[in-house]
Amino acid sequence: MTLAHQLAAYTAWRSRLSANIGEFKAWLADNELSDAQSDLRLNQLLERLREDRLNVAFVAEFSRGKSELINAIFFADYGNRILPSSAGRTTMCPTELLYDPDKTPRIELLPIQTRAANGSISEYKRYPEEWLMVPVDVDSAEVMHEALGHVSETLRVTPEEAERLGFELSDGAGSDLYRVGADGLVEIPRWRHAVINFPHPLLKQGLVILDTPGLNAIGAEPELTLSLLPNAHAILFILAADTGVTQSDLNIWREHIGDGGSAKRGRVVVLNKIDGQWDELKTPAAIDAEIARQVASCAAILDLHERQVFPVSAQKGLVAKINGDAALLERSRLPILEAALSGELIPAKQDIVRDSTESEFGEVSLRVRGLLESRLAGLREQLGELVELRGKNKGVVEYMMGKVRADKVEFESGLQRYYAVRSVFSTLSNNLFGHLGLDALRHLTQETRETMVEANFSRTLSDAMGNFFSRSRYALARSTGEIGEIQNMMEAVYKKFSVEHGLKLGSPAAFSLLRYDKELDRLEGWCNTHLNTMRSLLTIDKKNITQKFFEEVAVQVRRAFERANKDAETWLRAIMAPMETQVREHQIQLKRRLESIKRIHQATDTLEDRIGELESVEKDLLRQINALEGVVGRVRSLLLPPQAQLRVA
Numbered sequence: 098m099t100l101a102h103q104l105a106a107y108t109a110w111r112s113r114l115s116a117n118i119g120e121f122k123a124w125l126a127d128n129e130l131s132d133a134q135s136d137l138r139l140n141q142l143l144e145r146l147r148e149d150r151l152n153v154a155f156v157a158e159f160s161r162g163k164s165e166l167i168n169a170i171f172f173a174d175y176g177n178r179i180l181p182s183s184a185g186r187t188t189m190c191p192t193e194l195l196y197d198p199d200k201t202p203r204i205e206l207l208p209i210q211t212r213a214a215n216g217s218i219s220e221y222k223r224y225p226e227e228w229l230m231v232p233v234d235v236d237s238a239e240v241m242h243e244a245l246g247h248v249s250e251t252l253r254v255t256p257e258e259a260e261r262l263g264f265e266l267s268d269g270a271g272s273d274l275y276r277v278g279a280d281g282l283v284e285i286p287r288w289r290h291a292v293i294n295f296p297h298p299l300l301k302q303g304l305v306i307l308d309t310p311g312l313n314a315i316g317a318e319p320e321l322t323l324s325l326l327p328n329a330h331a332i333l334f335i336l337a338a339d340t341g342v343t344q345s346d347l348n349i350w351r352e353h354i355g356d357g358g359s360a361k362r363g364r365v366v367v368l369n370k371i372d373g374q375w376d377e378l379k380t381p382a383a384i385d386a387e388i389a390r391q392v393a394s395c396a397a398i399l400d401l402h403e404r405q406v407f408p409v410s411a412q413k414g415l416v417a418k419i420n421g422d423a424a425l426l427e428r429s430r431l432p433i434l435e436a437a438l439s440g441e442l443i444p445a446k447q448d449i450v451r452d453s454t455e456s457e458f459g460e461v462s463l464r465v466r467g468l469l470e471s472r473l474a475g476l477r478e479q480l481g482e483l484v485e486l487r488g489k490n491k492g493v494v495e496y497m498m499g500k501v502r503a504d505k506v507e508f509e510s511g512l513q514r515y516y517a518v519r520s521v522f523s524t525l526s527n528n529l530f531g532h533l534g535l536d537a538l539r540h541l542t543q544e545t546r547e548t549m550v551e552a553n554f555s556r557t558l559s560d561a562m563g564n565f566f567s568r569s570r571y572a573l574a575r576s577t578g579e580i581g582e583i584q585n586m587m588e589a590v591y592k593k594f595s596v597e598h599g600l601k602l603g604s605p606a607a608f609s610l611l612r613y614d615k616e617l618d619r620l621e622g623w624c625n626t627h628l629n630t631m632r633s634l635l636t637i638d639k640k641n642i643t644q645k646f647f648e649e650v651a652v653q654v655r656r657a658f659e660r661a662n663k664d665a666e667t668w669l670r671a672i673m674a675p676m677e678t679q680v681r682e683h684q685i686q687l688k689r690r691l692e693s694i695k696r697i698h699q700a701t702d703t704l705e706d707r708i709g710e711l712e713s714v715e716k717d718l719l720r721q722i723n724a725l726e727g728v729v730g731r732v733r734s735l736l737l738p739p740q741a742q743l744r745v746a
Contacts, residue, residue, distance in 0.1 A: 099435060099436075099439060100170070100299075100435050100438050100439040100442075100443075101298070101299060102439070103439035103440075103443040104151065104299055104302050104303075104304060104439075104443060105302060106443075107151075107302075107443050107446070107447055108302040108303060110447070110735065111146055111149060111303075111450065113735055114146060114450075114454065114732070114735045114736075115143055115146045115147065117728075117731045117732045117735060118139060118142060118143060118146070118454075118458065118732055119143060120728060120731070121139070121458075121462070121728050121729065121732060122136070122139045122140075122143075124724070124725075124728050125465065128721055128724075130465055130468065130469070130721075132674070132678070134670050134671070134674045135461050135464065135465070137670075138457055138460070138461055138667070138671075139458075139461060141457075141667075142454060142457045142458065145453070146450070146454070149303055149450060150195070150303045150304075150305045151303050151304050151305065151330055151442070151443075151446050152305045152307065152328060152329045152330050152331075153304065153305070153306055153307070153329065153330065153331045153332075153333065153442070154306075154307040154309065154325065154326055154329035154331070154332045154333070155167055155306070155307065155308050155309065155332075155333050155335065156309050156326070156332055156333070156334050156335070156349065156353065156354060157309075157334065157335035157336070157346075157349075158343070158345050158346055158349065159310070160337070161335040161336060161337045161369060161370075162335060162337065162369040162370055162411050162412070163308055163309070163335050164180040164181060164308060165178075165369075165411040165412050165415060166333070166335060166367065166369060166409070166411040167180055167194075167306060167308060168180055168411070168415050169411045169412075169414040169415035169418065169431055170431070170434075170435060170438075171297070171299055171304075171306065172297070173414075173415055173418035173419055174418075175238045175241075176238060176419055177238040177239065177242060177419070178242055178415070179238065179241055179242060179245060180192075180245055180248075180308065181242070181245060181246050181248065181249050189248060189249055189250065189251060189286035189287070189288070189310055190209075190248060190286045190287075190288045190289055190290055190291055190310060191218075191290050191291070191307065191308070191309050191310065191318065191321055191325070192248050192290075192291040192292075192293060192307070192308040192309075193290075193291070193292045193293065193305060193306070193307055193308075194293045194295075194297075194300060194305070194306040194307075194308070195292070195293070195294060195300055195304075195305045195306070196294060196295065196296055196297065196300035196301050197294050198296075200294050201232065201294075202232070202233040202234075202235045202294060202295040202296065203230050203231060203232050203233050203293075203294055203295075204230070204231040204233060204244060204245065204247055204248075204291060204292070204293050204294075205225075205228045205229070205230055205231075205291065205292040205293075205294070206228060206229040206230075206231065206247060206248075206287075206288045206290075206291050207221055207227065207228050207229075207288060207289045207290040207291070208227075208229070208287070208288065208289060209252065209262060209285060209286055209287060209288060209289045210262070211227065211289055212262045212263050212289055212318075213261060213262060215648045217320050217648070217649055217652050218289065218290045218318075218320050219320065219324070219652075220652070221290075222292075228292075231244055231247055232244075233245075233293070233294075233295055235295050235296060241295070245293065247288070247291070248288065248291045250286070250287040250288065251284050251285060251286055251287055252284070252285055252286070252287045253278070253280070253282040253283065253284050253285075254282060254283055254285055255281070255282060255283070256277055256281075256282075256283055258283075259275060259283040259285055262285065263318075264283070264285050266283060286310070289318070290318075307325060307326075307329060309321060309326075319623075319646050319649040319650070320649050322352075322353050322623060323620065323623060323649055323650065323653050324653060326353060326354070327619070329363075330363055330442060330445065330446050330449075331363040331364075331365065331438065331441075331442045331445075332354055332363065332364050332365070333365050333366075333367055334349070334350060334354055334364065334365070334366050334367065335366075335367045335369050336366065336367065336368050336369065336395060337368075337369055337370050338368050338369065338370045338371045338373055338374060338388070338391055338408065339370055339373050341391060341394060341395060341398075342394070342395050342398045342399065347398065347399075350399055352626055355399060355400070363441070363442060363445055364405075365405065365407065365434075365437065365438070365441075366395065366396075366399060366401060366405055366406045366407065367406075367407050367408075367409055367434060368388075368391060368392060368395055368406055368407065368408040368409070369409055369410070369411050370410060370411075370412070371388050371391075371408045371409060371410050371430070372410040372412065372413050372429070374387050374388055374391075375428075388408050391408070392406045392408055407430070407433060407434040407437060408430055409429060409430045409431050409433075409434050410428075410429040410430070410431070411429075411431070413425055413428065413429040414426060414429035414430075414431030417429055417431075418431075451736050451738075454736060455736045458732060458736075460606060460671060462725075462729045462732075463603075464674065464675055464678070465725060466722070466725060466729075467601050467602075467603065467675065467679070468678055468679075468682060469718060469721055469722050469725065470601055470722070471600070471601050471679060471682050471683070472682060472686070472718055473715070473718045473719070473722070474599070474601070475682070475683070475686030475689075475690075476686070476711060476714055476715055476718065477715065478686075478690070479686070479689060479690045479693060479711060480708065480711045480712065480715065482497055482501075482690065482693075482694070483693060483694075483704060483707060483708050483711065484708060485497075486694075486704060487704065497694050498691070498694045498695065501687070501690045501691045501694055502691065504687060504690075505687045505688075505691060507597075508683065508684070508687060512680070514590075514593075515590075515594070515676070515680055518586065518590050519673075521586065522583065522586070522587075522669075522673060525579055525582055525583050525586070526583070526669050528579050529576055529579040529580065529583070529665060529669075530662065530665070530666075532572050532573075532575040532576040532579065533572065533573075533576050533658060533661055533662050533665060534662075535655065535658060535659065535662070537572065538569070538572070538654070538655060538658050539655075541565060541568055541569070542565075542651045542654075542655070545561050545562070545564065545565040545647065545651075546647065546648075546651075548561040548564075549561045549562075549647055562621075562624050562647065562650075563621075565651075565654075566617055566620070566621045566624075569617055569654055569658075570614065570617055572658075573610050573613055573614055573617070573661070576610055576661070576665070577609075577610050580608055580609075580610065580665075583669070583672070584605065584607065584608070584672075587605040587672050587673075587676075588604065588605055590676065591603070591604065591605055591676070594676070594679070594680075599683075600679040600680070600683060601679065602675055602676065602679055603675075605672045605675075606668060606671050606672055608664070608665070608668040608672075610661060613657050613658075613660070613661045616653075616657045617654065617657065620650055620653055620654060620657075623650075624646070624650060693707055693711075
């Protein structure tokens with residue numbers, strides 16, 4: 098199955114999943130089983146599914162053929178190159194290709210001068226007026242190609258301006274650094290970031306392509322390595338067959354992709370330009386052997402298995418697709434790479450969506466099932482009491498009424514403990530948000546920024562950053578302590594009310610901030626690698642260093658804390674909601690039991706009528722439970738792994 102077919106199948110699966118969750122939400126409303134918390138969680142789940150994207154990043158040094166490979170894999174159907182692809186530097190700024198139906202087909206270009214401010218790319222996306230908008234005619238490949246040529250535009254500026262904007266100038270030691278020309282000026286990208294919006298079939302299905310420039314641009318734009326690349330579901334790292342793994346290639350791999358030599362799932366290495374080995378004086382076997390040696394060499398240097406390195410000719414693959422040359426396409430080996438992408442990328446993404454959906458949906462459905470079972474148990478208890486009254490005298494009825502009253506009194510005394518628990522819960526929740534609060538983080542960020550600006554030595558910069566992370570971790574640690582207290586308290590309360598009053602509460606949902614601890618580890622590791630060791634510390638003004646690196650780090654830490662706050666809030670609601678629902682339901686059941694016996698006491702000839710009413714309600718509840726199993730089962734069948742789905746079918 099091709100990447101296009103696999104992505105289409107994934108999109109169809111996601112649509113079916115959304116439709117069935119929507120059906121479940123509507124069923125809850127129709128049966129008066131929904132509440133604010135369930136509605137909120139289901140709406141959030143549906144929104145995530147609607148906004149789901151598959152992010153694929155292409156990373157390489159200059160002139161490795163990234164843009165040509167993107168053209169070959171995704172845009173050959175246009176019969177021409179869509180992205181600029183020629184010798185030398187064509188992708189001068191990070192370029193996102195996506196489709197937003199709320200926008201017209203166009204290119205959005207962020208001027209390079211915005212680097213002088215503290216705002217990140219994601220923040221600038223909130224302000225359309227800061228971007229240059231270039232319309233795109235999607236009906237003409239030639240016009241599209243010409244319009245997309247904007248991403249290759251450059252400026253010539255003074256060395257001082259280049260350094261102010263974060264570009265490291267050449268000291269004569271390497272060819273990849275920005276050089277001062279004979280006119281005393283430096284050539285730099287005109288644009289900081291580009292977003293290309295057009296209705297390509299794959300982009301319509303949620304594919305987002307990130308085309309990155311070379312090493313120096315990655316280093317100068319920290320958001321790439323802090324956010325855009327880590328959030329990519331797949332990264333294609335492109336090497337050139339004629340150069341193999343250069344030192345700059347190895348630096349990119351180790352610092353930005355390979356995670357210390359251990360290849361993550363979704364990391365693919367492409368050895369491009371193998372057509373350079375197509376020597377007519379060599380036999381096909383000799384050519385294949387040479388390519389195999391190059392693959393083995395690259396895999397050894399990058400500490401990968403050879404099967405993770407894919408030799409291809411993007412240029413020949415593109416030509417073959419456009420001309421319908423099956424033999425050339427096979428020789429380009431592009432279909433092997435596409436098959437690997439479709440066989441690994443989509444299933445990995447589907448697993449992520451499946452796991453997150455299962456967790457959210459499972460909690461809501463179990464809560465509803467618990468509510469219905471609680472109602473059924475209460476009704477059957479009430480029905481049993483009434484059945485026992487058949488043929489009994491008035492004294493027995495009075496005894497039963499007294500027993501129910503005693504149960505009600507006992508439960509109401511238990512409610513006092515419940516209200517006390519709610520008070521303590523509220524206090525602990527406030528403590529939790531106090532530690533996770535953004536005000537303290539904002540103050541810490543400002544304090545760190547001022548320390549770094551005033552610093553006279555690199556050591557002071559390093560210490561300030563270390564203190565920033567240390568205090569951020571301390572806030573998470575204090576929060577973890579509060580979470581543990583809340584968890585232990587609710588476990589005890591759940592157990593007590595289950596034993597004493599027969600509530601069906603199970604165990605309270607667990608919650609951990611470990612993922613945010615790991616996020617801080619990742620960000621601090623990035624700082625230790627880049628901020629403290631880059632030559633920029635010696636060549637670029639300290640204040641500029643502070644702005645270019647710390648500001649983006651601070652943004653990422655703030656986002657982590659914002660997500661932690663949101664997750665904690667959702668968890669607190671989820672952990673208290675079953676208790677509130679069950680207590681309310683138990684109160685209603687006790688009231689109904691007492692009313693039934695009172696009615697029997699006042700007019701004993703209504704006993705059979707009342708029993709009949711309850712039996713009818715029992716049948717309705719059983720029908721609801723069966724209907725719930727059906728609507729939940731349809732969702733769960735879609736959440737099964739593919740192999741299990743086949744067995745079920």
